[in-house]
Amino acid sequence: MGFDPSASIQHEYTPIFDDPNLQMAYDTIKVLFAMSPLLALFIVIYTGFESKEEEMKRRNKKEDFTLEGHGD
Numbered sequence: 001m002g003f004d005p006s007a008s009i010q011h012e013y014t015p016i017f018d019d020p021n022l023q024m025a026y027d028t029i030k031v032l033f034a035m036s037p038l039l040a041l042f043i044v045i046y047t048g049f050e051s052k053e054e055e056m057k058r059r060n061k062k063e064d065f066t067l068e069g070h071g072d
Contacts, residue, residue, distance in 0.1 A: 017023040032039075050058075 015023045017026060
């Protein structure tokens, strides 16, 4: 009782559309949807950091603030 590769299920690629350009567009959209979590993660990480100058401006900026309704 071992693994028999000839018994494995073979799936054929059956196109949904007759037009090859339309089928390519459909397949591209499917790949983009499949990759969308990775793309979103990349965008969040890529845009999540500020330049050193912006960070230093923020750290050096000292403003006094009060909380509304507290300290009465």
